[in-house]
Amino acid sequence: MTEIYRVEGLHLSLADMTRKPLLGAAPRIEILKGLDFTIPRGAVMGIVGGSGSGKSTLGRALVRLLEPSSGSIRFEGTDITHLGEAALRPLRRRFQMIFQDPMSSLNPRHRVGGIIAAPLRLHGFDDVAARVDRALDHVGLPRGFAARYPHELSGGQRQRVGIARAIALEPEFILADEIVSGLDVSSQAQVLNLLGGLVRDLGLTLAFISHDLSVIRRLCSRVIVLYQGRIVEDRETAALFADPQAAYTRELLDAIPLPDPDQPWT
Amino acid sequence: MSYLSIRDLEVRLKGGGRLLRRVSLDVARGEVHGLVGESGAGKSMIGKAVLGTLPRSVEIVSGQILLDGTDLLAMHPAARRRLIGATCALIPQDPLTALNPAHRVGPQITDRLVDILRWPRAKAEARARELLAEVQIAEPERVMRCYPHELSGGMRQRILIASAFAAEPKLIVADEPTTALDVTVQKQILKLIQAMQERHGTALLFVTHDLGVVSKICQRLSVLYAGMVVEDTDVRTFFRAPQHPYSRALLAATPKYTDPTHSLTPVPEAVIATVRAEVAEADRRAGA
């Protein structure tokens, strides 16, 4: 099998609580409107789109934080579309997620060591301490950071902890949801270089959600462009940037302000 | 002659460290001046110092903020507030929280004109309609009767821009006005700010962390590190031949989709050591 994920006819709708009538159920809004794609093993898959395009929803469906309304998601051949939490648990080690806001995704009451160790203990690893150390080494943080609390770290360091937690489980797949959008350019460059290196060294498959095509181009081998819950383009990165097919992709590319005063930007 | 002139502005945490280290810069009428730097570099602090909205934990220690030759810091606080209210405006970062959700949009634009500048209400409303049309809102009448939550983020940012230009300010501070927006909407909003600024001949202090945005909208820029201006130059020179090693490092860390071979380099330790040494040297001289 060459693909790690196979997604077919994926629909997902959520209750729209802002339009909930006084009595009765909230209307459902369809976020994902029938997506078909595969993620090849070893790929770095970029998922790009504007706000409201459904890219984060798609990501959360892939790691089954959300349950699709219809269609199917197969992970390594297993249909995980409607699996219950108990049935998912053994699979959870194999697909991990790095979150956008490390301030929110790292429990403020736990130390870094505990944050990285907790998933390892849950999945019954015995050499937990050694694995925590190794994960910290991988993301370039001193081992002494295990004793610190998240609020004692900088934004870039926190995001490294998020990465360490995900790779400690030695998953086959990692979903990274807008993980550099809150960082300064310098930390962003560090985290992107780190992630690129880890994908190479650990043989990971990565889905990288971003609104920033410049970042996508730097990191990804393949790109899915989402627009209002539909895939408008799904191609190799080089081909997509050389010759964008969809009107929306062209619009996105044209809108990026390059750090160059001579770029025509009309 | 420059409209806004900041001279040796020194801001400290009350009873604590320096936040702005003898910052000087000039913005001419009709000019857009960018303030760039990483988070915590003090770029927003400069805008807040000009508009008199610094947090209470912070104080201006020394320096001058000259608005058309008048030193704001030498004025009586009440007179200073009146002058700022009549001549300056802010385009805030977050369009979702900058409008009061409990009030309709129309009064939020006109109240300032009526209450502070003593315009007749009819004149203020006519002006608001005119401005909403100017920021390309199709049905100004309808939008003015809307509540903020009924409008999209881009729409709200247009309203905030209209509101900023309403009283014909001479100086506008824009604090990361497009950071919360999609890249396609960002482009529209930047074009709009630019068109409005050119038409009204406003001086614009533009705070941003995005060098791409700077290259599109600014004529000059100041690069800040730890509250110190490390480079103050015109945009063309900056992107062609940045003088300071920290400026060069920031450019090297900025991704560019047109150049896939461009390897992203984080700001090197050596460069950080260099600027830190400059900051320490400046502190030493200020202490002496």
Added chain:
Amino acid sequence: MLDGRGTIRHKAGLRLWLSALWLGLLVVLALGAPWIAPKDPLAQDLMLGRLPPFWVSGAEPGYWLGTDSLGRDVLSRILWGARLALTVALVAGTLTCLIGATLGLMAGFLRGASDLVISRLVDIWMAFPPVLFSILLVAVLGPGLFSIIAAIVLIDWTRFARVVRAEAMTQGAMDYVASARVAGRGRIGTMALEILPNVLPTIGVLLTLEMGIAVIVEAILSFVNLSISTDAPSWGGMIAEGRTSVHQAWWVLVFPLLALFLTVLSFSQLGEGLKDRFDPVLR
């Protein structure tokens, strides 16, 4: 580097120490009342009625804070009354906290059916006027320590349930909860290990507030003569008696009132102070 936080934290330290000092002293005095109290709190002597405190002329040696109209020693009665007040504060406060916080945590984090049931129950409960409710309860159960504690727990668990539910809902929306799910942690485990540590500081503040409230409720019940047996010393009972003779013997009213005031204030300051002092997360 110094910043504004330093001074705030210093003040927090002061009120923490003052309140802890008073409560610690009170605990020692209450535990040691049989040995420390100068007189028998129940001994009446009409010859010695309404003696003033020691610094006022006409005072008798040995009766430091004077006597009431029946000649009982005010200081001794306050010390013995502290035993009741503190017992009620600790037992009722803790029970209320355990029940209310558990229900609140379940409603706020597990949502769904448990939220529906618990929230409706809270709504209905809160529609009863609390003081009347407690008086009614004690009247039905009969006076006694158990009745007082039961009344406080039954009335005040909603206070915990509401606040903890809201806090658990906020915390439940944070990504560290999603992250625990991605790691494969179950719902109950997430509630206990991820959510609870983040709600604990709030629970701690509420708990000490509740202890103060318990002291007040006990005093109110004693005031209306529904606490433990009528002649056993309690602050509320003393206040009720002192009220009738306030013009002739103000000390009978003022000293228990002062003890009550300081104790309730100390409980509330203790909670806030502990939170400021020991919460590792500076927000």
